[in-house]
Amino acid sequence: DTAVSQTPKYLVTQMGNDKSIKCEQNLGHDTMYWYKQDSKKFLKIMFSYNNKELIINETVPNRFSPKSPDKAHLNLHINSLELGDSAVYFCASSQGAGQPQHFGDGTRLSIL
Amino acid sequence: GESVGLHLPTLSVQEGDNSIINCAYSNSASDYFIWYKQESGKGPQFIIDIRSNMDKRQGQRVTVLLNKTVKHLSLQIAATQPGDSAVYFCAEKTSARQLTFGSGTQLTVLP
Numbered sequence: 001d002t003a004v005s006q007t008p009k010y011l012v013t014q015m016g017n018d019k020s021i022k023c024e025q026n027l028g029h030d031t032m033y034w035y036k037q038d039s040k041k042f043l044k045i046m047f048s049y050n051n052k053e054l055i056i057n058e059t060v061p062n063r064f065s066p067k068s069p070d071k072a073h074l075n076l077h078i079n080s081l082e083l084g085d086s087a088v089y090f091c092a093s094s095q096g097a098g099q100p101q102h103f104g105d106g107t108r109l110s111i112l
Numbered sequence: 113g114e115s116v117g118l119h120l121p122t123l124s125v126q127e128g129d130n131s132i133i134n135c136a137y138s139n140s141a142s143d144y145f146i147w148y149k150q151e152s153g154k155g156p157q158f159i160i161d162i163r164s165n166m167d168k169r170q171g172q173r174v175t176v177l178l179n180k181t182v183k184h185l186s187l188q189i190a191a192t193q194p195g196d197s198a199v200y201f202c203a204e205k206t207s208a209r210q211l212t213f214g215s216g217t218q219l220t221v222l223p
Contacts, residue, residue: 041150041215041218042216043201043216045210048209056209098205098207098208098210100146101156102158103155103156
């Protein structure tokens with residue numbers, strides 16, 4: 001059973017397109033996150049939701065919009081993709097904010 | 113083998129030796145710390161955690177040491193195995209709601 005699953009695993013698309021990444025967790029956790037990992041493996045938090053409510057919104061371009069339809073799902077929509085958006089995006093969840101996080105296996109986004 | 117985190121992001125050790133991965137954290141008010149392991153193509157996985165009221169915690173083949181005086185955290189891996197090859201991250205709880213990750217150290221186990 002995959003605890004945190006995100007789709008797709010790979011996403012290759014043209015600059016200027018709009019794309020979405022989906023995330024689901026079956027751990028019963030209250031809090032979900034999106035992270036961006038760059039080519040140097042640096043992990044930076046983008047957003048965090050607790051019980052469908054946005055609690056962390058780091059300095060991220062407003063082209064990125066998270067949506068949490070329920071506490072088991074946190075999707076990430078990206079408009080007008082740019083070259084600099086190329087990275088691996090990780091979804092994670094935890095039982096409460098600031099607690100150990102369980103990560104998905106990432107979505108590798110490549111912008112052509 | 114031993115790394116100093118940001119200054120030596122790569123650590124190579126012989127199989128069977130002990131590894132020490134270091135991390136300097138930023139916030140003296142941080143009260144909770146976690147070590148994660150990230151294998152190639154996977155997401156980070158929880159290894160071990162420690163609260164600021166402790167200075168040492170042991171798991172299976174791993175030990176975390178916390179020195180609050182100098183804001184330093186280390187992960188010791190005993191008898192390093194090929195399966196230990198990965199990127200290791202320390203994370204500190206910098207606020208009630210957020211963990212902040214360090215820059216990571218690539219551990220390579222040599223045969």
